[in-house]
Amino acid sequence: MTDLLHPELLDVDGRVYRVLATSLASASGRRPGSHPQRTQQRHYEAGDDAGEEESSWGGGGGEAVGCGGGGSQNDEQASVPIRQEGDSFVARMRLDSDLFPVLIGRQGATKRRVEDDTGASISIPGRGTQGAPVVIKGPSRGIVARACTQLDLIVGQALAARGPRSLDYNYFLCLPLATPELSAAFESWRDAVLAEPGAAEAGLEASVFMHPQHLHLTIAMLKLYSEEQRDLAKQTLAGLQPRVQQLLGGAPLRVRLQVLEYMNDDPSQMHVMYLGVKDAPDSPGSLQRVQQLCAAVVEAFSAAGLLLPQDDRAVKLHATVLNTRYRRRSSGSGSSGPGQASGQAQQQGQQQPQGRGQWEQRRPFDGRQLLQRHGAVDFGAVQLPAVHISQRGQPAGSASGVSDVATGFYRCAASLALS
Structure with missing residues (x-):
């Protein structure tokens, strides 16, 4: 003993x-x-x-x-x-x-x-x-x-570990949103925002906007650095099928994306802006079912040991549309995607990793005019087709693999259909 x-x-x-x-x-x-x-x-x-x-x-x-x-x-x-x-x-x-x-x-x-x-x-x-x-x-x-x-x-x-030499999140759990109709509507809205006088002076540029084909609701971030972990993640997602059927009963899951919100108290110093998620008009109670679904996914992945302690928490449903972390794309370092930083770090505009050992200060944007003129946007109802395990920085059609050429969404390692 x-x-x-x-x-x-x-x-x-x-x-x-x-x-x-x-x-x-x-x-x-x-x-x-x-x-x-x-x-x-x-x-x-x-x-x-x-x-x-x-x-x-x-x-x-x-x-x-x-x-x-x-x-x-x-x-x-x-x-x-x-x-x-x-x-x-x-x-x-x-x-x-x-x-x-x-x-x-x-x-x-x-x-x-x-x-x-x-x-x-x-x-x-x-x-x-x-x-x-x-x-x-x-x-x-x-x-x-x-x-x-x-x-x-x-x-x-x-x-x-966290810090400039830490390993980045390389996968994430999400609910894809991008449809041809939503992507087109988002592009039109983005172009209208950028066409406003003073947009550039406010720190708004095309690179801080989410790619239209990448719109999604993030459930949790993952670090899967072995085949064993990736296999376990796929098995865990597949094992949720009975629970999903019980929650949804086979009915389509639809939500409404409308009204811009932001993650800090000062609208003149924004780093992240996102769309609120509401009940779809033709699907009352849908938001609650989505929240229950996300909670079940987090619970299962936590029980499997696939979440870091700081990521084992309740999901705040939102669809990110602007993030100053994406500015790095202008230097050719990658495509947009779910941020590595926690929500708190995003709100405070802390330095963000740009690859191991390379950090830079994020520049905020002034979102007051954007909120005043374009904040009441309503993209309507969107059906959620599946839960994905997606690979960060790997849009479909890239050299590393293809998941869904039609949508251009992130490379999908595994998915669980919701209807």
């Missing part, structure tokens, strides 16, 4: 963790790995004697959440299968290449530390390599499991 006052300590990349004897999965009766990230959160606690200086990839972002399932080191569980190959035991972690620098560390320090601490050897593919696994090899199953656990913790710190 573990001595709770003097537990085993585990040093991972300069941070010290207490190793508890029983994992959440074991305590709850779940199969190991069924809710991997939640298991990871509960299984380790940051030690009081951890160094004050945070790792460049860790800390400051809430609890660590890893790419795979946790497990007690005593029962030799790991987040990935461990197989015996000859005289050695081998595990393969299929992670995106964005995580390789995290596992290697500065001048290879992180990789060496894990190898020295566990006795395992770790082979990490070269920079930019896609599809090749991280290979963990050792003389016993327990050694390999321990190394996998440490790597999971390191990945979890990277995913939870």
